[in-house]
Amino acid sequence: AQRVTQPEKLLSVFKGAPVELKCNYSYSGSPELFWYVQYSRQRLQLLLRHISRESIKGFTADLNKGETSFHLKKPFAQEEDSAMYYCALGRSGGGADGLTFGKGTHLIIQP
């Protein structure tokens, strides 16, 4: 069975400090990995996915298959980054059976 673990329920950092939100996964195949974000009073939306290898809003995430991790990083946190962040795993091969989500990390950026 596939599983996603986000060990931090809450992460509080000061503005301008680096941020790292941890995500570890368990899956026997080759995973599709995503970070979704939910800002206050907004709906859940895609932040980035590993296959595109891009930086969105200054965030990056690298898939480390050896450590089965997909940590989300940003070098300098901004107050508007405060939100709930969910790591999600999908099966490779374009299957349609939905995503497996972690429990989420509430990121608070203090001024």
Added chain:
Amino acid sequence: NAGVTQTPKFRILKIGQSMTLQCAQDMNHNYMYWYRQDPGMGLKLIYYSVGAGITDKGEVPNGYNVSRSTTEDFPLRLELAAPSQTSVYFCASSYSGTAYEQYFGPGTRLTVT
């Protein structure tokens, strides 16, 4: 484009009652999903559909039913509501399979008492 819409936003049900959660999308996506999110937990897949007339069970389908008669609509039916079904329900759609971005609705907060 409205994207993915869900109704109602909130609902309180008594044990044993039934209801249908509505979900619609105007992006012409073939793939649609229903998730539930319990407090402090991640989203869990209830049912999904890859096109009109085709549905399949997800991780937690018990107590729910779905239908997909059109590309746009994917209603979720709760029969004989139980307190364990108290949750926030999210509908999502995507252009294609899991590797593609999923677009989420605003959610329906359901309480069963």
